[in-house]
Amino acid sequence: MVNDIYFNSVREIVKAIQNRNVSVKEVMQAHLAQINKVNPQVNAIVSLNEEIAMKEAELADKKIQSGEKLGPLHGIPMAIKDTEQAKGFPATSGSLLFKDRIATEDNIATERLRAAGAIIIGKTNVPEFGAGAHTFNEVFGKTLNPYNLGRTAGGSSGGAAVAVSTGMLPIADGSDTGGSLRFPAAFNNVVGIRTSPGRVPRFPKDFPFSPQAVQGSIARTTSDAAYMLSVIAGPDNRSPIAIEEPGSIFLESLERDMKGARIAYSADFGGEIPIEPQVREQFMKQLEVFEAMGCKLEEIHPDMTNAEEIFQVFRAHEFETAMGGLMDKHRELFKPSLIWNIEMGRNLRGPQIGQADRMRTELFHRFRAFFAKYDAFLLPVSPVSPFDANLEYPLSIDGVKMNTYLEWMKTCYYITVSGSPAISVPGGFTADGLPFGLQIVGGHRRDLDVLRIGHAFEQATQYGKTRPELAK
Numbered sequence: 001m002v003n004d005i006y007f008n009s010v011r012e013i014v015k016a017i018q019n020r021n022v023s024v025k026e027v028m029q030a031h032l033a034q035i036n037k038v039n040p041q042v043n044a045i046v047s048l049n050e051e052i053a054m055k056e057a058e059l060a061d062k063k064i065q066s067g068e069k070l071g072p073l074h075g076i077p078m079a080i081k082d083t084e085q086a087k088g089f090p091a092t093s094g095s096l097l098f099k100d101r102i103a104t105e106d107n108i109a110t111e112r113l114r115a116a117g118a119i120i121i122g123k124t125n126v127p128e129f130g131a132g133a134h135t136f137n138e139v140f141g142k143t144l145n146p147y148n149l150g151r152t153a154g155g156s157s158g159g160a161a162v163a164v165s166t167g168m169l170p171i172a173d174g175s176d177t178g179g180s181l182r183f184p185a186a187f188n189n190v191v192g193i194r195t196s197p198g199r200v201p202r203f204p205k206d207f208p209f210s211p212q213a214v215q216g217s218i219a220r221t222t223s224d225a226a227y228m229l230s231v232i233a234g235p236d237n238r239s240p241i242a243i244e245e246p247g248s249i250f251l252e253s254l255e256r257d258m259k260g261a262r263i264a265y266s267a268d269f270g271g272e273i274p275i276e277p278q279v280r281e282q283f284m285k286q287l288e289v290f291e292a293m294g295c296k297l298e299e300i301h302p303d304m305t306n307a308e309e310i311f312q313v314f315r316a317h318e319f320e321t322a323m324g325g326l327m328d329k330h331r332e333l334f335k336p337s338l339i340w341n342i343e344m345g346r347n348l349r350g351p352q353i354g355q356a357d358r359m360r361t362e363l364f365h366r367f368r369a370f371f372a373k374y375d376a377f378l379l380p381v382s383p384v385s386p387f388d389a390n391l392e393y394p395l396s397i398d399g400v401k402m403n404t405y406l407e408w409m410k411t412c413y414y415i416t417v418s419g420s421p422a423i424s425v426p427g428g429f430t431a432d433g434l435p436f437g438l439q440i441v442g443g444h445r446r447d448l449d450v451l452r453i454g455h456a457f458e459q460a461t462q463y464g465k466t467r468p469e470l471a472k
Contacts, residue, residue, distance in 0.1 A: 005026075005030045006030050006031050007220075009220070010073070011227055013027060014073065014074065014076065024074070027057070028053055028054060031167075031168065031169070031170075032050055038471050042143060042144045043125060043140065043142060043144060044153070044162035045168060047090040047092075050121070052121065053119060053122075057119060072231055073113060077119050078119065078120055078171065078172065079120070079169055080173055081124050081156075082123040083156065084175065085106055086123070087104060087110075090123060092140075094139055095128050095137070096139060107204065108203050108239070113173070125140050130177075131156070132156065132393065132405050133152075133393070134152045134153075134158070134387075134389075135154065135155040135156065135158025136392075138333075145187060146470055147188070147386070147433065147434060148386065148434060149389075152389045152391075153386070154185075154386065157174030157185075157192070160174050161188040162184070166467075170224070171225075173215060174217065175215045177315065177413075179416070182437065184218075185218055185381070186424045187386045187435055190218055191220065191425055193217055193424075193450070194421060194422045196419065196420070196421045196445045197212075197241055197419055198242050199214065201241075202214075202239055208241070212318070215232070221464060222254060222425065222458050223455065226448075226451050229250040230250040230251045233245075234247035250448065252448065254451055254452050256453065256455070258290070258295050258456045259293065262374045263298070263377075264299075264376070265287060265298070265299055265378040266300065268280070269410075269414065272304070274398045274399070275411075276383060276397060277398065278431055278432075279383060279384060282436040286457075292460070293460060302367050303363075303370075304363075308410070309359065311416060312344070313352055314353075316341055317353055319341045319345050321345070324345070337405040341406075364418060367443070367444070371420075371444065376440050376441060377440075377442075379441070380427075380436070380438070381412065381424045381438070386434050393405045411439065415439070420441050420446075421441070422441040424439055425454040425464070426438075426458070428463050429463075440454050
């Protein structure tokens with residue numbers, strides 16, 4: 001088991017550690033060996049500290065020997081997304097402004113991971129300030145797709161998804177505003193769940209009442225994604241929107257009989273979003289899986305009126321508020337797309353923000369009515385397969401020009417503004433061998449439902465078991 005333990009599920013590794021079939025030290029050595037083998041090719045894990053990793057592993061083994069009670073992630077190696085805080089580790093956010101910054105506290109998710117026994121060994125790479133669904137920055141460089149090193153790994157949780165896909169980590173944390181969990185999960189053939197706002201409480205956070213940016217989990221299976229949520233989800237009074245349900249609900253069975261489930265689907269929101277022909281083809285093939293499970297499918301989508309304006313207004317407003325002052329002092333250190341987004345926020349007027357808030361409320365209620373009729377809504381995570389890693393974003397999709405670094409991401413950020421949970425699950429591969437991610441959206445706070453539907457699809461297809469060759 002030790003030789004290839006890095007591709008075991010997190011539940012299997014935890015069980016093996018607790019049964020003393022393998023030591024934490026051996027688990028750590030296996031993962032570090034995989035990191036040293038794979039990471040130079042993909043650049044997913046940054047700020048790795050092997051000395052701390054091995055020291056913590058030895059302490060974890062002593063705790064087992066002493067008979068102390070063990071946490072649900074005891075001895076599991078983890079690296080934290082570099083936009084998030086892990087005390088004692090760098091917190092660069094992919095910006096030269098913070099290349100020497102060391103975190104002085106944990107955020108809530110990291111705090112809970114440590115309390116559960118996880119061992120923090122480093123950080124995972126992100127785009128500058130987590131902006132954009134392609135992971136590159138001037139501090140650590142570019143993260144590459146392990147299925148094709150010439151393609152993007154997605155972002156902003158790109159380093160995390162690559163690390164999990166290649167066996168460098170069993171599970172990883174991620175965050176998602178416009179698709180930052182879903183895009184990299186889709187592009188790297190792993191599972192990534194955008195949780196309901198407040199499901200994983202966030203602190204510190206610049207906009208604690210905002211529903212746009214959430215945290216979730218990245219894993220190789222829906223079961224492991226749920227297991228991680230059982231640790232990091234749950235109430236906390238430091239977050240004003242924290243959901244009161246305990247994280248333990250994610251330990252419930254994911255088994256579900258899909259016969260009769262009402263499934264809505266759309267490849268492109270009724271032609272509103274351009275999509276690559278090969279992506280459309282792959283998406284349509286997956287509908288056959290749901291039909292075979294006995295689901296009732298209907299091609300229909302929620303009314304997305306004003307979704308574009310809602311997302312753009314709140315994103316720009318939050319970017320300007322959080323980073324406008326820094327940009328004024330250090331403009332030369334900001335990438336052009338960030339400057340554009342911040343200046344967009346600077347040009348907003350109060351009535352525009354108020355109007356966007358009203359429109360977001362209306363959209364929420366349209367989704368509420370939609371999910372009174374349907375159990376889930378299916379669509380592609382991305383309208384394109386992983387694109388050239390030398391581009392910041394795809395310049396066109398099916399002949400339609402993309403004018404900004406955000407425009408191509410509508411398949412994800414349209415869902416963001418609804419407040420609904422959504423999961424990306426492996427959906428097979430395009431003709432050129434690149435991963436496709438199926439997005440499953442659920443109703444208000446129905447995170448467990450999307451996990452269960454994703455699990456049923458996963459069990460029927462087993463797409464996630466196809467690992468990158470370079471990781472074997």
